[in-house]
Amino acid sequence: MRSIYWKEIHHFFSSLIGYMVVGGFLVLLGLMLWVFPDSNILEGKFASLEGLFDTAPLVFLFLIPAITMRSFSEEQSSGTIELLITKPLKEWEIIVGKFLACQTLILFALLPTGLYYLTIYQLGSPPGNLDSGAIMGSYIGLFLLAACFNAVGIFASTLTKNQIVAFITATFLCFFLHWGFSFVSRIPIFLGNLDNLIETLGIDFHYGSISRGLIDSRDVIYFMSIIVFFLFMTLLRLERRKW
């Protein structure tokens, strides 16, 4: 597993992918938070990072599938998947290695936003007047959300040899998982009976709940199950050749 992990990490940072992802994420968020007027923190009245945590899932929606799209589709189209599988590696080692590598890249993209926290900490009146607990919770929520998108993206990349198809499938699946359920729950026929249940199926609901700074085991379990579910589906896809 370690060898796969390092190979992927190496690939990210020896090509442009890693820098593009980290750079793209930071530039987009930086513009939204500090430059563009509507979402600007400096013009807002509160010392809060809410803007970051509202925007980041949207950026991740496109960025994470872009990271994960090549993970298995490229191996399949170049045939190197056969090389990996015939080595003394277990399939789950290949999957988890790739998953962790992508997650590491996401972590690298998230880390520099700590600067935003420090800035806002200083800008508060008096300095330090902000809800650090909620921000910690939001970071954890964002990281878990990214992990879900990551698992979905890895699964989508096993479905096809074509990276573009993998990207679009992953984006669509992530979109549905994140926002889709809460949209569906607002369809009139569900109102008053199933709407709560349907809403709790979506990532948005749990992300919102963790963002308040309260780390509820139910939310954590929800995120973990989504991750495990999609990684397991990935395993099934890899084993499909045996059927």
Add this chain to the structure above:
Amino acid sequence: MSVSVSNLTKYYGDQAALKGISFEVQKGEILGFLGPNGAGKTTTMKILTGFLPQSEGFASVNGFDVQKNSLESRRSVGYLPEGNPLYREMYIREYLHFIGSVYQLKNITARVNDVIERTGLGPESKKLIGQLSKGYRQRVGLAQAIIHDPAVLILDEPTSGLDPNQLVGIRQLVKELGREKTIIFSTHIMQEVQAICDRVVIINKGTIIADDPIEELKSRSTGAQVVFIELNNTLDLDVFKKIKGLKKVEMAGNNSYRFYAEPKKDIRADIIAIIAQEKYTLLEMRTEQSSVEEIFQQLTQTSKSDSK
């Protein structure tokens, strides 16, 4: 026994790709695995390397069942898959280092240097794999297959698509590796088998139709012995009719003829005697032994007509 396959069967859906094949490869043997495209060579190799499970039957590599002891059997095989898939964006050393770490080797750098030297990659070793010529890429494929010093090498068409010089180089390399390792080597080029292998298994439509040492296979030829001659002038064919064991004579061109004798009958002396008698000059004479190629065609075509 290095590799043992018995009654191996593989279905893709309803289609049977392998219909119960059995063969064994002794330690240190180079086995040529021959067959037309779609005969089941690659399928057999994929089963032996643990990429695909068999539908029925048993296969073991280096004493390990490819199903039950999959990890151990995969550890003792070096595999060059068909088409030699590689990570083109990696450097040669980086790639070999990665493969070495997959096998959890100690002293990876020393092993990498060793295989780079053995496969003759030295002069190119600082390049990206994507920049290499096909011959060198094939060497990288071989290098990754031998990096963990496996007992068995399985090479799926290692020479396809190479130019004649590269071909010779790769064949030489395989032959060298064969001194210490068991090798299964698939190809559809017959000269290659003659050049490298100790034994040949011919497979067609999922069944084995020949499993012989190379020498024996040549003598299996059922066709006629053929003698080709060229003279300085045109000759009337009727003068040869008295040769015993001659089936027919035909013109092969201006002043040249082809004689078809009954199997295992040497008619060369008789032909020369008649030519001398008629006062002609012999410019060239050679026997045209049926090559492994012809035998291969005969065997695969008869079994084709059998199945009709």
